[in-house]
Amino acid sequence: MNYAEIKRTDIANGEGVRVSLFVSGCRRHCKNCFNQIAWDFDYGNPFTEEVEESIIESLSPGYIRGLTLLGGDPFEPENQRALVPFLEKVRARLPQKDIWCFTGYTFSPDGHIREKQADCEVTAKFLSMLDVLVDGRFVEELKDIRLIFRGSSNQRVIDVKRSLESGSIVLYLA
DSSP states (O other), rough: OOEEEEEEEESSSSSSSEEEEEEEEOSOTTTTTGGEEEEGGTTEEOOHHHHHEEEEEEEOOOTTTEEEEEESTTTTHHHHHHEEEEEEHHHHHTSSEEEEESSSEEEEEETTEEEEEGGOHHHHHHHTTTEEEEEEEOOOGGOTTTSSSSTTTOOEEEEHHHHHHHHOOOOOOO
């Protein structure tokens, strides 16, 4: 997996001060996407163990609330496969940090993604490690700059743990 960017003190992509990892690769290609450069899976730099360790170190200070994954799209299967072992390390070493993720795919509370091309052998595990998921394609015609943590009104901010427990969508109340 490649990554496009790492923001070590981000306040725009989740609650509090966060470390944000922008992965490379997206097949959704939403019209007027804010990060079209990251659609290319080969864009950016390799996501190495050294990069993982530097992100974990950046997550360590008390003022950092958590990690945000976005892109590109973290739910492209090849990205999921690279992110699951990394998230296992984050959860083991920094269990107090929350993890947010943004995707153009659609969450299903049965632990899967509705679009089959993004649902793979690690999807349930990947979802289980997330706290908040912002899902759904960005739709230019539904763009609303008043929305918090999303660009268009069809997108949802989901409490993943509560949704998985209940078997129905539970929206995250920021």
